[in-house]
Amino acid sequence: MLTHRQKLAWAVVALAAFSGVVLFAGLLAPYDFATQDRDKPFAPPTGIHFVDASGTFHIRPFVYGPGDSGQSVEGSAQGSDQRYPLRWFVRGAPYKIAGLATSRVHLFGVERPARIFLMGSDGYGRDQFSRFLYGGQISLLAGLIAAILSVSIGILMGGIAGYYGGWIDEILMRGGELFLALPWLYLLFAVRAALPLHISQWQVFLLLISVMGLIGWARPARLIRGVVLSAKERNFVLAARGFGASDAYLLRRHVLPQTYAVLLTQVTLLVPQYVLAEVTLTFLGLGVGEPMPSWGALLTSLQQYSVLSSYWWMFLPALLLIPLFVVFYAAADALQELHKSVPL
Amino acid sequence: MGRIRLARARVVLIVAISCACAAARALPSQASDDRMIADGAPGHAGGRLVIALRSEPKTLNPALALDEPSRDVIRCLTADLIHINRGSLKTEPALAKSWNVSRDGRQYTLQLRRGLRFSDGEPFSADDVIFSFQVYLDEKVDSSQRDLLVVGGKPITVVKVNDYTVRFELAQPYAAAERLFDSIAILPRHLLESGYRNGAFSQAWSLSMPPSQFAGLGPFRLKEYVAGQRVVLERNPYYWKADRAENQLPYLNEVVFLFVPSEDAQVIRFQSGDTDVLSRFSAENFAVLQKQQSVRGYHLDDLGAGLEYNFLFFNLNDLAANGPPEIARKQVWFQDLRFRQAVSAAIDREGIVRLVYSGRATPIWDQVTPGNKLWLDERIAHPARSLEHARQLLQSAGFSWKNDGALVDPHGNSVEFSILTSSSNAQRTKIATIVQDDLSQLGMTVQVVPLEFHALVDRLTNTHNYEAAVMGLVSGDADPTSEMNVWLSSGETHLWHPRQEKPATAWESEMDRLMQQQLVTLDYAKRKTLYDRVQKIVAEDLPVICLVSPNILVGAANRVGNFRPAIVVPYALWNIEQLYVQ
Numbered sequence: 001m002l003t004h005r006q007k008l009a010w011a012v013v014a015l016a017a018f019s020g021v022v023l024f025a026g027l028l029a030p031y032d033f034a035t036q037d038r039d040k041p042f043a044p045p046t047g048i049h050f051v052d053a054s055g056t057f058h059i060r061p062f063v064y065g066p067g068d069s070g071q072s073v074e075g076s077a078q079g080s081d082q083r084y085p086l087r088w089f090v091r092g093a094p095y096k097i098a099g100l101a102t103s104r105v106h107l108f109g110v111e112r113p114a115r116i117f118l119m120g121s122d123g124y125g126r127d128q129f130s131r132f133l134y135g136g137q138i139s140l141l142a143g144l145i146a147a148i149l150s151v152s153i154g155i156l157m158g159g160i161a162g163y164y165g166g167w168i169d170e171i172l173m174r175g176g177e178l179f180l181a182l183p184w185l186y187l188l189f190a191v192r193a194a195l196p197l198h199i200s201q202w203q204v205f206l207l208l209i210s211v212m213g214l215i216g217w218a219r220p221a222r223l224i225r226g227v228v229l230s231a232k233e234r235n236f237v238l239a240a241r242g243f244g245a246s247d248a249y250l251l252r253r254h255v256l257p258q259t260y261a262v263l264l265t266q267v268t269l270l271v272p273q274y275v276l277a278e279v280t281l282t283f284l285g286l287g288v289g290e291p292m293p294s295w296g297a298l299l300t301s302l303q304q305y306s307v308l309s310s311y312w313w314m315f316l317p318a319l320l321l322i323p324l325f326v327v328f329y330a331a332a333d334a335l336q337e338l339h340k341s342v343p344l
Numbered sequence: 345m346g347r348i349r350l351a352r353a354r355v356v357l358i359v360a361i362s363c364a365c366a367a368a369r370a371l372p373s374q375a376s377d378d379r380m381i382a383d384g385a386p387g388h389a390g391g392r393l394v395i396a397l398r399s400e401p402k403t404l405n406p407a408l409a410l411d412e413p414s415r416d417v418i419r420c421l422t423a424d425l426i427h428i429n430r431g432s433l434k435t436e437p438a439l440a441k442s443w444n445v446s447r448d449g450r451q452y453t454l455q456l457r458r459g460l461r462f463s464d465g466e467p468f469s470a471d472d473v474i475f476s477f478q479v480y481l482d483e484k485v486d487s488s489q490r491d492l493l494v495v496g497g498k499p500i501t502v503v504k505v506n507d508y509t510v511r512f513e514l515a516q517p518y519a520a521a522e523r524l525f526d527s528i529a530i531l532p533r534h535l536l537e538s539g540y541r542n543g544a545f546s547q548a549w550s551l552s553m554p555p556s557q558f559a560g561l562g563p564f565r566l567k568e569y570v571a572g573q574r575v576v577l578e579r580n581p582y583y584w585k586a587d588r589a590e591n592q593l594p595y596l597n598e599v600v601f602l603f604v605p606s607e608d609a610q611v612i613r614f615q616s617g618d619t620d621v622l623s624r625f626s627a628e629n630f631a632v633l634q635k636q637q638s639v640r641g642y643h644l645d646d647l648g649a650g651l652e653y654n655f656l657f658f659n660l661n662d663l664a665a666n667g668p669p670e671i672a673r674k675q676v677w678f679q680d681l682r683f684r685q686a687v688s689a690a691i692d693r694e695g696i697v698r699l700v701y702s703g704r705a706t707p708i709w710d711q712v713t714p715g716n717k718l719w720l721d722e723r724i725a726h727p728a729r730s731l732e733h734a735r736q737l738l739q740s741a742g743f744s745w746k747n748d749g750a751l752v753d754p755h756g757n758s759v760e761f762s763i764l765t766s767s768s769n770a771q772r773t774k775i776a777t778i779v780q781d782d783l784s785q786l787g788m789t790v791q792v793v794p795l796e797f798h799a800l801v802d803r804l805t806n807t808h809n810y811e812a813a814v815m816g817l818v819s820g821d822a823d824p825t826s827e828m829n830v831w832l833s834s835g836e837t838h839l840w841h842p843r844q845e846k847p848a849t850a851w852e853s854e855m856d857r858l859m860q861q862q863l864v865t866l867d868y869a870k871r872k873t874l875y876d877r878v879q880k881i882v883a884e885d886l887p888v889i890c891l892v893s894p895n896i897l898v899g900a901a902n903r904v905g906n907f908r909p910a911i912v913v914p915y916a917l918w919n920i921e922q923l924y925v926q
Contacts, residue, residue, distance in 0.1 A: 036778075041698070123699060124778070124781075125699070198791060198793075285767065285794065289792060289793070290777045291777070291781065304608065304628065305608035305629065306628035
């Protein structure tokens with residue numbers, strides 16, 4: 001069995017690797033997320049071969065090219081015997097590295113007219129694998145920012161409520177309960193309907209994270225209030241107060257540091273929760289618009305019976321999200337075990 | 345869902361068919377001595393047919409029904425005087441067994457069938473016809489049929505000549521107006537007159553009333569309504585049609601309409617054999633159903649192009665005075681023909697056909713679809729997609745490109761706009777997404793905004809707060825007269841600039857003149873020349889950029905006999921009196 005510390009280390013490594021993959025989506029993805037190949041809607045994952053039809057083994061893996069003329073409409077299979085070897089570090093569609101430098105180098109690819117769709121293509125003939133990687137940028141970022149936002153508000157509200165107590169505590173905590181009771185999905189529908197039509201994708205993105213973050217602060221605030229409540233009665237805090245320390249100093253120096261373990265655990269728990277919230281919202285048509293991918297957008301086509309029943313590879317993004325969430329929860333679990341003393 | 349249905353004003357194509365097609369003959373031994381003999385192979389009596397409706401009918405009152413489910417049910421319960429045969433698209437006698445047109449084309453004298461009875465057993469006579477038209481023409485009733493019955497600015501007058509003869513008088517010649525009578529359901533005076541006189545007509549024949557309160561001249565009558573679940577119709581024993589073997593129609597004992605709210609759910613119900621007939625479904629679902637066609641005991645038909653045309657259009661309303669300034673600024677581009685031509689040239693119509701309709705659609709360049717063989721102008725050019733040509737057009741209109749490829753107008757504003765679509769119509773949203781990608785290759789930044797259908801229509805027709813939209817129209821009839829309100833500049837459905845007081849452009853005023861002229865011209869060849877010119881204007885001046893016409897797809901269980909689907913509404917059930925189950 002792994003110790004909690006080892007478990008945490010593994011989880012952190014896995015998360016870092018996952019984030020790295022998503023961060024370098026441009027390099028790792030063979031195509032741009034918006035490029036349509038209108039001859040190949042709903043193409044199944046491309047087979048990567050080592051052995052050709054005549055039984056000859058090739059060291060360099062290859063894919064088969066498209067048929068000469070009759071591109072079939074539904075799930076165009078490999079049509080010709082023409083081999084297209086897999087190449088490393090090929091030049092393709094331009095992309096930005098970390099939003100700054102432009103590059104055209106992709107880790108792997110095949111020469112046109114062949115295509116390599118590791119996870120198949122969607123209804124517009126766009127590469128699902130590339131879209132999954134780019135989609136992670138939006139979904140993970142949205143989850144992370146929203147989690148940090150709601151935890152920050154939680155610290156502020158919970159810290160003040162727990163430290164000062166009395167009527168301030170009452171107002172803040174009852175206000176928090178009001179937020180918990182809000183039907184936030186309908187709130188989001190209402191907010192989206194009230195906004196003008198042309199809000200850009202980044203504005204939708206900001207709207208998503210701010211609504212998720214602003215609504216989610218009440219739960220962390222309650223936890224932090226509890227921790228602060230017990231922390232402010234500790235002897236060293238009382239001693240510091242006796243020496244004339246100000247409230248701000250006490251909070252910053254002595255009380256809030258005791259909440260860090262809770263905060264970290266909360267963030268690890270909230271990130272996957274908010275990633276899922278993004279998936280739900282986009283599934284309901286409230287997310288970033290086409291052609292921008294997000295994990296939610298990748299799953300929306302599954303609403304259609306024809307896609308659901310005919311194209312199994314459209315489920316792959318959903319399957320890939322499962323290990324990600326397992327790792328997140330494993331990290332949260334390990335963090336919690338390491339700080340057993342802290343109530344959750 | 346998600347499409348505007350045109351009002352069904354109709355003008356007949358050929359005057360010659362007006363009297364010649366009296367296929368009815370008397371059957372002396374029968375209770376109804378004036379029965380009509382229907383074409384088609386004789387079938388077996390009995391059994392029932394189950395059909396899914398997208399939603400509950402709102403009403404069963406023919407004068408008030410606007411939604412498709414209500415109309416689908418009402419069509420089974422009622423009959424009209426002269427009917428358009430959906431198979432041949434020609435008029436045929438219905439409750440009127442024959443008719444004469446006066447020499448000036450303004451008077452129609454209709455001979456009604458004798459001895460007919462409503463589904464409750466009460467006799468039918470000219471009084472019911474007079475009453476029905478009085479209701480439809482009453483402004484207080486506000487029926488959607490009223491617009492069709494106003495010819496040359498004046499309502500049609502109806503005169504009773506005797507118990508079985510009625511005369512209709514028109515203010516001006518109206519080609520051959522018998523297509524007008526189609527779908528004008530004749531109402532039973534004995535049941536509805538008192539309510540109408542008391543001013544309670546708007547509540548009459550809501551679904552909550554007991555079935556005994558309903559009666560019609562259609563093949564079926566109401567048996568049961570279970571809120572939220574189904575409407576059940578039973579055979580009308582007094583129906584006035586018989587088959588060639590002189591068996592009384594309809595064959596079916598019962599027709600059950602289930603309420604199944606989504607297309608996917610309808611497809612699944614059909615696939616599992618819960619329903620017998622399916623129409624109005626997507627090409628993707630056609631492909632799914634096709635895979636199990638042989639084992640599941642149903643068959644599918646692709647009838648080819650229907651009458652629906654989907655198009656992209658820009659907001660050409662006069663917004664300079666009081667519209668949103670941001671849209672008014674962009675209208676300078678939209679009003680430039682070269683801009684619209686460039687957009688049209690850049691759109692990959694073949695790609696739309698492949699990706700959105702899996703090949704089950706036809707690219708189009710004007711509003712007459714290949715399904716409408718009588719009015720199609722084959723000479724309209726079908727230019728292939730050319731980004732090069734599009735760029736030249738934009739350049740000649742003063743647009744230029746920045747270093748990063750973004751298109752800017754002569755004032756240096758980057759070309760950005762949004763395309764609205766109906767969120768309930770997945771196909772149209774997909775079309776808009778493809779257009780978005782096509783136009784991004786010209787350096788335009790386009791956003792696709794799916795909106796709830798009613799919110800969309802409100803923006804298009806009332807507030808004019810939009811930039812561009814992808815919409816589709818489908819007429820109930822192939823005749824151009826059914827499209828009057830689209831192409832007349834004063835029309836309600838003149839989508840890009842509705843309800844103009846006088847035509848804003850030279851080509852709109854020419855279109856007005858052509859449409860008005862074809863309305864009163866009696867000769868088909870002359871009308872065709874006039875309407876060809878309208879098509880040419882649409883293709884060249886691009887008030888709407890026509891994109892695709894989807895094929896009509898239908899399916900039916902193999903046990904359904906006499907199944908002869910048509911490319912016009914109601915695609916599969918137009919001959920329901922002749923459908924039978926084996």
